[in-house]
Amino acid sequence: MSFIEVKNVSKTFKISKRRSGVPGMLANLFVPKFEKKEAVKNIGFNIEKGEMVGFIGPNGAGKSTTIKMLSGILYPDSGEINVGGYIPYKQRKSYVGRIGVVFGQKSQLQWDLPVIDSFELMKAIYSVPDDVYKKNLSRFTEMLDMSGFIEQPVRQLSLGQKMRADIVAALIHSPEIVFFDEPTIGVDVVGKETIRSFIRELNEQDNVTMIFTTHDMQDIEKTCKRLIIIDEGSKVYDGTLSGIREKYGTSRQLDVEFGCMEDISSIDKVDIIELENNKKRFVFESRDVHINELMNHLLSNYSVRDINISEPEIESIIRRIYNKEVVEA
Amino acid sequence: MKDVLHLIGMYTKTTAKSWFQYRVDAVLKSLAVFLREATGIIVIWFTLLKFDDLNGWNIYEMLFLFSLLFLTYGIMIIFFTGLRDFGSTVRSGNFDRFILRPRGLLFQIIFVNSDWFAALGHGGLGITLFLISAGKVGIRWNMYNAVYYIFTVAGGVLIQGAVFLFLATLNIYLLQTNSLKGLIYWNMRKFAGYPISIFHKAIQFFMIYVMPFAFVNYFPAQYLLRKDDMSDYPEIFMYLTPAVGIVMYLIAYLFWRFSIRFYKSSGN
Numbered sequence: 039m040s041f042i043e044v045k046n047v048s049k050t051f052k053i054s055k056r057r058s059g060v061p062g063m064l065a066n067l068f069v070p071k072f073e074k075k076e077a078v079k080n081i082g083f084n085i086e087k088g089e090m091v092g093f094i095g096p097n098g099a100g101k102s103t104t105i106k107m108l109s110g111i112l113y114p115d116s117g118e119i120n121v122g123g124y125i126p127y128k129q130r131k132s133y134v135g136r137i138g139v140v141f142g143q144k145s146q147l148q149w150d151l152p153v154i155d156s157f158e159l160m161k162a163i164y165s166v167p168d169d170v171y172k173k174n175l176s177r178f179t180e181m182l183d184m185s186g187f188i189e190q191p192v193r194q195l196s197l198g199q200k201m202r203a204d205i206v207a208a209l210i211h212s213p214e215i216v217f218f219d220e221p222t223i224g225v226d227v228v229g230k231e232t233i234r235s236f237i238r239e240l241n242e243q244d245n246v247t248m249i250f251t252t253h254d255m256q257d258i259e260k261t262c263k264r265l266i267i268i269d270e271g272s273k274v275y276d277g278t279l280s281g282i283r284e285k286y287g288t289s290r291q292l293d294v295e296f297g298c299m300e301d302i303s304s305i306d307k308v309d310i311i312e313l314e315n316n317k318k319r320f321v322f323e324s325r326d327v328h329i330n331e332l333m334n335h336l337l338s339n340y341s342v343r344d345i346n347i348s349e350p351e352i353e354s355i356i357r358r359i360y361n362k363e364v365v366e367a
Numbered sequence: 368m369k370d371v372l373h374l375i376g377m378y379t380k381t382t383a384k385s386w387f388q389y390r391v392d393a394v395l396k397s398l399a400v401f402l403r404e405a406t407g408i409i410v411i412w413f414t415l416l417k418f419d420d421l422n423g424w425n426i427y428e429m430l431f432l433f434s435l436l437f438l439t440y441g442i443m444i445i446f447f448t449g450l451r452d453f454g455s456t457v458r459s460g461n462f463d464r465f466i467l468r469p470r471g472l473l474f475q476i477i478f479v480n481s482d483w484f485a486a487l488g489h490g491g492l493g494i495t496l497f498l499i500s501a502g503k504v505g506i507r508w509n510m511y512n513a514v515y516y517i518f519t520v521a522g523g524v525l526i527q528g529a530v531f532l533f534l535a536t537l538n539i540y541l542l543q544t545n546s547l548k549g550l551i552y553w554n555m556r557k558f559a560g561y562p563i564s565i566f567h568k569a570i571q572f573f574m575i576y577v578m579p580f581a582f583v584n585y586f587p588a589q590y591l592l593r594k595d596d597m598s599d600y601p602e603i604f605m606y607l608t609p610a611v612g613i614v615m616y617l618i619a620y621l622f623w624r625f626s627i628r629f630y631k632s633s634g635n
């Protein structure tokens with residue numbers, strides 16, 4: 039039994055088509071019209087205690103919906119979810135004290151009040167003991183470099199400062215599982231780096247289990263070993279970050295700088311792209327073309343000054359998965 | 368229990384602190400609510416000066432009717448602001464946060480926020496009207512009718528709270544219920560300032576059995592004032608306000624418990 043188990047979970051939203059005016063309103067009440075949207079389709083995965091999993095997919099893929107089901111906000115239509123022995127949407131009150139949720143799009147801080155007041159409120163809501171509260175507060179503010187603005191009203195904070203404060207608010211009760219839904223949205227490079235290293239440290243030192251959604255691949259590359267990709271509500275990849283290259287990243291590119299202008303005759307199954315200054319790029323699938331043979335062919339027939347082989351970036355593979363340009367190798 | 372009281376204290380402190388961020392604003396807003404409602408009453412006052420009485424009710428007796436309406440609303444809104452605003456809480460996604468906290472949902476809705484502007488505006492007007500009218504309507508105050516008054520105010524608070532809870536629950540099914548609230552709550556409330564006996568039977572029926580404002584002020588006022596038009600209604604109605612409040616609230620609460628599992632969050 040894994041720590042987090044998700045089995046064949048689906049969720050369809052009924053979006054009501056609204057009519058206006060008093061007659062329309064009554065009609066809405068008694069004969070509602072619906073349009074269906076399958077947000078999550080038959081998703082399943084297991085996560086072990088202490089794992090940190092990146093959860094990505096294009097806009098509308100169903101990431102937030104999945105997080106909401108995992109955290110007990112939404113009932114799944116079908117399938118089963120078990121997190122640390124709890125069924126989130128059925129045992130809400132005892133369950134939610136053990137999790138923390140950060141919605142990057144939706145702050146939970148008290149807008150008009152100093153940051154610290156929101157933390158004090160969290161302390162009361164979660165009945166956090168004094169010593170635990172003090173310890174967490176000083177540790178988190180130190181790690182996230184927050185001492186400069188903790189007394190300031192939330193409305194005066196920058197996006198990045200607010201996000202850090204929101205993260206602390208979600209963690210002040212020492213949850214053993216944390217769901218991050220876009221915790222770096224709108225944050226600058228330095229801020230992102232602070233948040234990433236905080237998340238990493240919490241995972242390594244406190245063995246907190248985490249799921250992390252984002253649109254920034256750097257976030258994933260710098261924090262998670264494991265990646266789940268969903269698209270249009272279905273899971274399309276679940277494995278290590280490097281595994282994604284093996285599975286999808288089978289194309290290679292060879293950038294070659296020639297000694298002079300060479301006119302290269304076409305090569306079977308290789309795309310040749312002209313670059314500037316006598317440079318050309320050769321793109322091919324590694325299963326179709328043997329790299330040694332291609333290099334031999336070039337070296338023996340043309341004057342080559344420099345040669346450089348590269349794998350596609352994870353980011354570009356992901357982009358191609360979203361665009362449905364790649365199939366499994 | 369201590370823990371819960373502490374939390375309620377923290378919620379109240381938080382609301383009050385945000386409130387005092389805009390101190391002048393706060394006073395002005397309460398005053399604005401007070402004046403807006405009071406203007407309505409003054410207009411009615413001048414209209415009624417043309418009549419000696421309305422079905423046997425003189426102007427002070429009618430102010431007494433009004434005072435119950437405003438007082439109960441003022442108290443009710445301290446506790447049920449969260450239900451009044453529940454539609455926007457759901458639409459903005461803030462309700463998701465309530466679900467994520469290890470506390471009762473209705474508990475959070477009730478204690479997280481209180482609209483003190485409305486409470487002071489309406490409640491203040493209720494008390495003002497009570498002070499103006501109570502001495503002039505011939506009530507001989509004693510222990511019994513003071514206790515009756517307290518229970519009846521509590522009942523009136525619960526009746527309106529139940530309606531707010533019911534309308535809030537409808538938000539789980541339809542993301543917009545403001546127009547419905549306008550239709551059945553605020554429109555009916557306009558009638559509730561007058562003795563219901565002056566209205567058409569259909570409206571009376573509505574005020575007694577559907578949106579029972581009659582139990583918020585008319586029947587309680589009858590107990591204290593004993594006007595002739597009470598003979599149109601069963602005597603027992605004068606004693607039912609607390610029971611009507613409790614029953615309505617229970618029904619609304621069960622409807623809420625049943626409905627909450629259909630909550631579907633909001634998209635981004």
Ligand SMILES: Nc1ncnc2c1ncn2[C@@H]1O[C@H](COP(=O)(O)OP(=O)(O)OP(=O)(O)O)[C@@H](O)[C@H]1O
Nearest residue numbers: 051077096097098099100101102103631632633634
């Ligand atoms: N409460 C809701 N009611 C109706 N439809 C919804 C609701 N929440 C989400 N949806 C729809 O379900 C689909 C999945 O949405 P979801 O928010 O899970 O996507 P996401 O992967 O988080 O996207 P993003 O990257 O934009 O945050 C979308 O088509 C969205 O419009």
Ligand SMILES: [Mg+2]
Nearest residue numbers: 101102219635
């Ligand atoms: Mg999302």
